[in-house]
Amino acid sequence: MSDWTETYRPTTLSEVRGNNKARDNLEEWAKTWDDHREAVIVHGSPGVGKTSAAHALANDMGWPVMELNASDSRGADVIERVAGEASKSGTLTGGESGRRLVILDEADNFHGNADYGGSREVTRVVKEANQPVVLVANEFYDMSNSLRNACETIEFRDVSKRSIVPVLRDICRREGVEFEEEALEKIAESTSGDLRSAVNDLQAVAEEAERLTADDVVTSERDRTEGIFDFLDALIKEEDAEGALRASYDVDETPDELLNWIEDNVPKDYAGEELADAYGYLSNADRWLGRVRATQNYSFWRYATDNMTAGVAASRREEKGGWTRYGPPSYWSKLGRTKGTRNTRDAIAERIAEREGTSVATARREVLPYLSAMTHHCRNRDLTVRMAATYDLDESELSFVTGSGKDTNKVQSIVEDAEDLLEEEAVEHSGSAFFDAGDTDSSVGGEPDEGTESEAAQRDGQATLASTADGDESTSGTNAAAASDGTTDDDETGNRDETDDGQSGLNDFF
Numbered sequence: 001m002s003d004w005t006e007t008y009r010p011t012t013l014s015e016v017r018g019n020n021k022a023r024d025n026l027e028e029w030a031k032t033w034d035d036h037r038e039a040v041i042v043h044g045s046p047g048v049g050k051t052s053a054a055h056a057l058a059n060d061m062g063w064p065v066m067e068l069n070a071s072d073s074r075g076a077d078v079i080e081r082v083a084g085e086a087s088k089s090g091t092l093t094g095g096e097s098g099r100r101l102v103i104l105d106e107a108d109n110f111h112g113n114a115d116y117g118g119s120r121e122v123t124r125v126v127k128e129a130n131q132p133v134v135l136v137a138n139e140f141y142d143m144s145n146s147l148r149n150a151c152e153t154i155e156f157r158d159v160s161k162r163s164i165v166p167v168l169r170d171i172c173r174r175e176g177v178e179f180e181e182e183a184l185e186k187i188a189e190s191t192s193g194d195l196r197s198a199v200n201d202l203q204a205v206a207e208e209a210e211r212l213t214a215d216d217v218v219t220s221e222r223d224r225t226e227g228i229f230d231f232l233d234a235l236i237k238e239e240d241a242e243g244a245l246r247a248s249y250d251v252d253e254t255p256d257e258l259l260n261w262i263e264d265n266v267p268k269d270y271a272g273e274e275l276a277d278a279y280g281y282l283s284n285a286d287r288w289l290g291r292v293r294a295t296q297n298y299s300f301w302r303y304a305t306d307n308m309t310a311g312v313a314a315s316r317r318e319e320k321g322g323w324t325r326y327g328p329p330s331y332w333s334k335l336g337r338t339k340g341t342r343n344t345r346d347a348i349a350e351r352i353a354e355r356e357g358t359s360v361a362t363a364r365r366e367v368l369p370y371l372s373a374m375t376h377h378c379r380n381r382d383l384t385v386r387m388a389a390t391y392d393l394d395e396s397e398l399s400f401v402t403g404s405g406k407d408t409n410k411v412q413s414i415v416e417d418a419e420d421l422l423e424e425e426a427v428e429h430s431g432s433a434f435f436d437a438g439d440t441d442s443s444v445g446g447e448p449d450e451g452t453e454s455e456a457a458q459r460d461g462q463a464t465l466a467s468t469a470d471g472d473e474s475t476s477g478t479n480a481a482a483a484s485d486g487t488t489d490d491d492e493t494g495n496r497d498e499t500d501d502g503q504s505g506l507n508d509f510f
Contacts, residue, residue: 004203005196008171010056016049017167018159018195025154026053030061030132033099039126039133041107041148043140044156045227047196051105053156054134058101063132067103100131107135108142123147139227141327158193161185167195168202172212179212186217228253228261229326235262235313236269237320244313248305255304259285260329262308268324274317281311344400351391368401375402378410388418389425 010016016023022042029040042050058065104122123146126133135151137143168184171177187205191198201217209216231251235244251258263282270278288304291297349364356363375384378398388398395415399406 004171004175005199008167008174008199010049010052012060013053013056016053016056018163019044019049019053019156022154022156023053026057027060029152029154030057033132036152037129038152039129039135039150040152040154041135041137041140041143042154042156043108043137045158045193046138047191047194048156048159049195050136050156051103054101054103054136057134058103061099061101063099063101065101065103067105102129102131102133103136104133105136106138107147108137108139123150126150139229141229159195160193161188164188164191164193164195164198168198171199171202172206175206177206177212178210180214182214183212183217186214190217232261232265232326233324235309236266236316236324239313241310241314244309245306248309255285255301255308256289259289259304259308262312264329265324265326266312268326269320270315274315277315278312281307281315284311341400344397348391348393348397348401355391372401372403377404378402378414381414385414385417385421388414389421392422393418 013023013027022044026040026042029036042054044050055065057063107122122135123144126135126147127150135143135147140148140153140155165181165184165188168187169179169181172179172184183205184202187198187201191201202212205216206212228251231247234247239247248258253261259282263279266278266282267275285304285307288300288307292300292304345364345368346360349360349368352358352363352367353360356367358367371387374380375387378384384398384402387393387401391397393401393415395406395411398404398411398415402411404411
């Protein structure tokens, strides 16, 4: 059996049901396109006929269709190649007046890093288009401001029950399905304005029953996700405590994300005591979420949700009306702006934690502020050089700790000195790893060979060591003085090696 949603898809705008005003506005946009030459955004809930209306419009106008689905290909290069070229050219294969209709479906999905510039490219395309462009979207406010401002907008609302039932009745007659009117009404009611889902449900029931009755209609809850803006409107303005809690079950957001949405948008409608009460409940919700993070016991989520939904709704003291422009949490934009800084901070904290044997959280919370205060603007230069060497900091990391500009000569010279210091310490801690034991023995015990200046200098140094071994007077006097204290050079070296193991951390530069 074929898919009824495709078989009975509207072929002309007159067949589009339930959105007569939107349908007429779309037709008017197309007929006057030469006057305004703007793209149009058709937005509304899933299944209300947005894409079908766009295709029906093209059929009415005699325009061929070039369609791009955001979920399939949404990179900037693909948009430029497909939609960009289609929107610019009036082709020999075009319809009346050489026009073709470009449809960008799921246009609200052109956003974020995954699109590699997709949203920006779509905005450029619609501004420069020489062909009509229709963008189809479920969530209007998920699209960028620049894209929304560049287009006309037409909203398709949920299809009412009285508009869905005639469609189902017509399909049953065409398919030869016997039915009870009550069964069709039950299907229409259960799909909550989604005409496409109603047709799918009708086909599923009709395949199992010879005659469609109300008892055959299984009205199990449909897995539908409510838009976050619809939820905020219901929570803040409409629902009581129980209704707000139930509405949250249909929102595809975690409690942490939901809390951010609510706390940022509540002040747009609440004021005075009701706002204070609402924030009191949000504070309780945040405490419960803190317990979840601390204990990993996610059963506490329900207490957080109770407070942030039922509590906020119960705080309302008067009726709220009109339209409010809700927006995404400002916290998210702050995270985006500070991402680079936070990455630098965490990289330094991880290095400190590894060196000092502490947790990253402790290094970030306690050690980093201490280092920053001690080396503020690199004023204690020697200490700053030692810190940069100890934790192997580059210019940007040193700039973060000290608060100095990373491109300044001061920071760059400190990093260079720190690198030199690391090289010196590497040689110092290497012992005799860079010298050949055989050469050393021959130099001390026998006649040195003639060689270069550097070799001569090395032999002079080795000769000094030999004279010390043979009991040179000045050296033996020094040794005797040390012996009177009960210490020797070897003892001192041993003590130094015992404490300086290369892992002393903060002590390395204090």
